[in-house]
Amino acid sequence: MKYKVAFVCVHNSCRSQMAEGWAKKLGGEILEVYSAGTENYPEVKPLAVAVMEEAGVDMSAHHPKLLSDIPESLDLLITMGCNVVCPFVPNKHFEDWGLDDPSGGPIEDYRVTRELIKDKVLNLLERLQSGEIDLK
Numbered sequence: 001m002k003y004k005v006a007f008v009c010v011h012n013s014c015r016s017q018m019a020e021g022w023a024k025k026l027g028g029e030i031l032e033v034y035s036a037g038t039e040n041y042p043e044v045k046p047l048a049v050a051v052m053e054e055a056g057v058d059m060s061a062h063h064p065k066l067l068s069d070i071p072e073s074l075d076l077l078i079t080m081g082c083n084v085v086c087p088f089v090p091n092k093h094f095e096d097w098g099l100d101d102p103s104g105g106p107i108e109d110y111r112v113t114r115e116l117i118k119d120k121v122l123n124l125l126e127r128l129q130s131g132e133i134d135l136k
Helices: 015-027 046-054 107-130
Strands: 003-009 031-037 076-079 093-096
Touching (some): 046 107
Parallel strands (some): 003 031
């Protein structure tokens, strides 16, 4: 059985997309991964796609999604720190990662955010596998 996790932000165009990419690459064997936003947005930020490709994560097929596009019930709900107020999505574990949005900044800001998200995804996986996060 895989744990259903969703990474949620306002536009689902940068941080939540990076988190989806890392979670699929690093935890695909135990996670069923989704990302979504609370508002429509036309594209995933090109610099987010570029820096993830630098790290070997293909996001070329990613596109912004809304909460209505993901499962109605989740094991884990992770918000990215964008002061997003989600309509209630049933979940067993919630976290807000408090990440600054690199949008509009230089590519180096995207790289820093990419690495922060990778570390947080790895930590999440460790806590799931050790039983620190109890989803029963």
